[in-house]
Amino acid sequence: MTAISPPRGSGPLARREARLAWSMLLPTISIVSLVVLLPLLAVFWISVKPVTLSDLRPPAPIVREDLRGRPAAAGDDADIRYRLRNSSQSKEISDVVLSDVLPDGLDVRTLDPRCELDGRQLTCRLGTWQGGFRDELRIPVTVGASYLEGGDIEASPPVIDGDAENVLTNLTFTTANFASIFDGEEFRTAFVITLVYTVAGTVGAMVLGLFAALLLNKSFRGQGVLRGLYLFPYVAPVIAVAFTWVILLDPFSGSINTLLVRMGVTTETINFFGQKPLALIMVIVFEAWRYFPLSFLFILARLQSIDSDMYEAADMDGASPFQKFWYLSLPQLMGILSVLFLLRFIWTFNKFDDIFLLTGGNAGTRTLTVDVYEQAFAVSNIGAGAAVAVVVFLCLVVFSALFFRFVSREEGL
Amino acid sequence: MKALRSGYFTGAVLGAIWSIIAAWTMAVAVSLSAGSPAVPVATGCVAIGIVAGLGAAFQLRPIIVIVLAVVTAFVAVVIGHGPLAAVEGGGSSIVVSASSFVLAVAIAGPVVAFMAGLPGGVLTRHELEAAIIRFLTGFGYLFFTAIVVIPFYVMVMTSLKSQQELLLNPLDFTVDLSKGWDLFRGYGELFTRYRFGTYMWTSFYVSVVTVLVTLLFSVPGAYAVARLRFRGRTAFSRGILLIYMVPMIVLALPIYIAFSVTGLRNSIPGLLLIYPVTTIPVALYMLQGYFRGLPTEVEEAGLMDGLNRLQVIAKITLPLSLPALASVSLYVFMIAWNEFLLAFMLLDDPAIFTLTRAVTSLNSSEVPRQYLMAGAVVATVPIMVLFLGLEKFMTKGLTAGSVKG
Structure with a gap:
């Protein structure tokens, strides 16, 4: 007679469930590998090949x-x-x-x-x-x-x-792409600019978002309307808002410049997107403007879920409004703020469209992502573009590792 | 120190600061709406602000405070330190003077509200902070509304102006109604000469197909991750999120090459191959969160009654998650509609442009800016209508899905 023991390993039912699960995931897995993983491998491959735009026609x-x-x-x-x-x-x-x-x-x-x-x-x-x-x-x-x-x-x-010989598929490799991008001052500048843009843009969007969330964290008539309105910058297509900004700030016939000159704030028009430190500041401002709605939504959702008992207790203890914000709300928001920071950091780091449309990467706003495009299509050196893309991807891997370590602790993801 | 905490002092300071903010806002508003630029005059504004602040601190009735402020404004205008001054050659001074009085009200009204219930004597910390918070709230509404409204206002108004009018006075956004239908010339040109009707249709069906394909792939995937037990579940759901964070520009290069070689570049099917993949991960992530929140008991009951898993999904889970499906669809639609980078890189043929790509092609020195802004409006309006109509779903979708930027 055999002793009764709990079943070991996976039983037939569990195996059937797992099979079902994988078969449901299969379409997703296959199409994602086709369109994401394969190109990713290809980027690594291309980055060590001497490929230019003209080589695309063998x-x-x-x-x-x-x-x-x-x-x-x-x-x-x-x-x-x-x-x-x-x-x-x-x-x-x-x-x-x-x-x-x-x-x-x-x-x-x-x-x-x-x-x-x-x-x-x-x-x-x-x-x-x-x-x-x-x-x-x-x-x-x-x-x-x-x-x-x-x-x-x-x-x-x-x-x-x-x-x-197709240079894309043969076995000639070169390190020239990496050598050329790491060699020049250009890459270091681009890296620093990317970091400045990312950190400042993320923080700017979060501060604005926090402010907006605090404003709307009470119910009054028209709260819904304002909430909808404040989401506009994010919901509108990037081309529409970017071109509007460019036209608004145009040095020759932009309304803002005319306004500033007529009001006597400046004597000469300001080339907002064409001057060296100013262009970077302006793209950061744009970034903060366009993405504050996201932080705002997140923070508002969290604020509304904070238990009101705590505030009542604080009132009993005589805490002032600022004290309540500083000692109650802010610590409660810390979790969502840090998750938000990491997420936005990653996405701002990856951002391409905004800067490309606003300045085309000129006037000291050439971030790494814009550099990928410029190397590959303006200089026609696809290999070098891919090399920059590899660097961008590796940075991303590091950030995501941080993100998962952090977020799994914070949000139990 | 005590003097600093007195209600009179607080009232005067808040009044002065608010007067400057209100004056600048007013000046910009007058300039952009009437086309006649005005500058705030510091002495006049601050005087009105202090009068209003002190009046409020003395617990005068709001209407009396406002009258006092208007009187101050009148005095200031008469002695030439008016809160707003017309700029030379800048247009009508009547508009500016009139707006000076409006400004006086716009300063006094909010200041009274900030100071509501504050005694003139020494304030407690609570009272002081409450006043500051009311002040910041007022400022916040003004600030956010201004930064959001101004660009969209300029976008719409520019699309109604001809190139000459724009160059002549870039500040003049008044709508000349006498032009009648000619106001919308930009739009007419877009839809006739620039074929924006076709582009809109292309964008529309590309977005719809993207939504459908995304749902087709992500619903079973999300269900599997949310409900079924299998090895590697956590790894999978993390992997999905990780893939979502891969920057498009990194993938765009090899996709460009592969599509050039295979001839998929410059074709809508090529675009439709990629768009869903950029959205499947986030849709899957959003849906699995929702599926997890559904009670398992209902599904188990279905299983007991003899349905198999797929029937359970079709007959129980999906009907229960219609709101989530709506949110996801809207969000995916928005991403596809707004997508710029891939359309820009992969489409060269004007016959199959999407709307975003078409608007980019208007950005040249040969095309009047009126058309560019009209294009921007055309690209924005559908998504805005959708958004305002279904704001609840959209907001949910944004909150759940905005791991993406």
Whole structure:
């Protein structure tokens, strides 16, 4: 007789549940790996490759076909002409093979030594082409009546194929991308600017959000309207608000500048998004303006869930309004504030659109994310862009590790 | 020290500070709405502020305080230290003088409210702080409303002005009603010459498809994470959040390359392949939070009655979580509608622009700014209407989902 003991391992029911769970997660997992994980790996791969924008089109052999020699009657001679070209000026293509189906009514008289004819199937092995290669291949034919009656040489387009080194897939690696980005002063500046922008933008948005939340943390008529209104900056599309800011602050015909000059605050117009320290300050202000609604929502939700008993007790003890805020509300909000800080920090660090639309990364506002774009598309050096992207990603990993350590303690996530 | 705590002193100081704030607000408001710039004159404003503050501290009736403030404003205007002064060549001085009196009321009214119930003598800490808090609250409403309203006001008004009018007087946002329908020329041009109707439709169906695909993927995923036990559940839900934090710009590069090579660039299907993936993680995260909050007993009852899991989801869980589905859908719709980076990088063909991409293409020196702002309004209005109409769901969605920025 066996002793009774609790079951060990997972039973059939548990296994069935787990199977069901995985099958429900499978679609998500597969599409996320396809569109997120694969590109992530690709970024690492590209960052150690010497890729530029022009390499996105690998060299390819190109062929055009026509019939030369205007045959008028059956039995006339003509040439099938293949014009051949290497699409790349610098890279070679090896093992080029041309194949074509000759139309009925064209009989080959002499065959080029590189070609073979099997029935009507023509195959030519054209060897290796250097960069900038151009050639013509002529095949003399006798034109028969059936061709003249409506045959078309272009009815069957020739197929040409060759092996070209694709810099994206070959095994040449380089550290030049990382060397070039770490070498320049540019990267260090970008890093410092990113940190300044991230910290100041996050703190600014949170302070504004805290202020707004305290304002609306009481019920009065119109509270809902104001709450909705204060969310506008976040809900509106970034292009709309960014362009509005640009137009509002335009140095030549912007309303703010005109206002300042007319009011006598400044004598000359101020180029808000084009001057060195000011542009960075302005993008930070924009960031705080655009994202305070988020902090505001979070903090308001937390404020409304604080037990009112505590405040009543504090009132009994004679705490003043500021004391209540400082000794009661603030400690209660500390958890949400720190979670919010980390989240916003990560997202501000990742922010691209805002700065790109406001200043295009000029005037000392080039953050790392803008740098990715500039390297890849303005300088056309995709490899260097990917290298910066790798750095951004690694920073993110560090921040998220911090986030999870912290948040799992705070919010039990 | 005691003098500093007296109600008279507090009233005077709060009155003075508030007068400056109110005066600047008034000056900006007059400038932007009437097109005639005005500057606050410090002496006049502060005088009105102090009069109002002291009046309130002496416990005068509010109406008397306001009358006193208006009288002070009148004196100030007469002796040339008016609270607001017209700027040379800046337009009508009548408007400015008139607004001086409005300003006097705008200073006195709130000051009375700040000082409500404060005695003139020495204040307790409570009374002082309460007054300061009322002052800060007033300031806060003014400040936040101004920073939110001004950009949107300028956006709408600029879209109604012609390029010449804008260059002539960038401050003049008055609407010239005599122009009639010509006011909306910018919009007309957008929808005829710039084909914004098509773009709006593209944006709309791209967003809707994104919402549908996102729900299709995230509902089963969220249910599995919330309800079913399996190894690696925590790791999975964290991984989802982590993936959500990967910056789009990092992924945009390889996606750009892959799409260039495969020919998916410049195509809506290509966009539709990526958009849902950017939103699935957050939708999954939001939904699983909601599913967890649903009582398991109802589902167990369903299981006992012979439904299988999938039937339970379809017949019990989903109907119960309609509000959450609405929030998630709205939030995802908003993300897709507002998305800029991918549309900007992947779409070059004007035939298939989304709205955000189309507005970006208006940002050139050849296109009048009126059109650019009209485009911005066109992009903003639908999302705002949706937002205001369904504010409750939207706010919930934002709170639950705003791990994203």
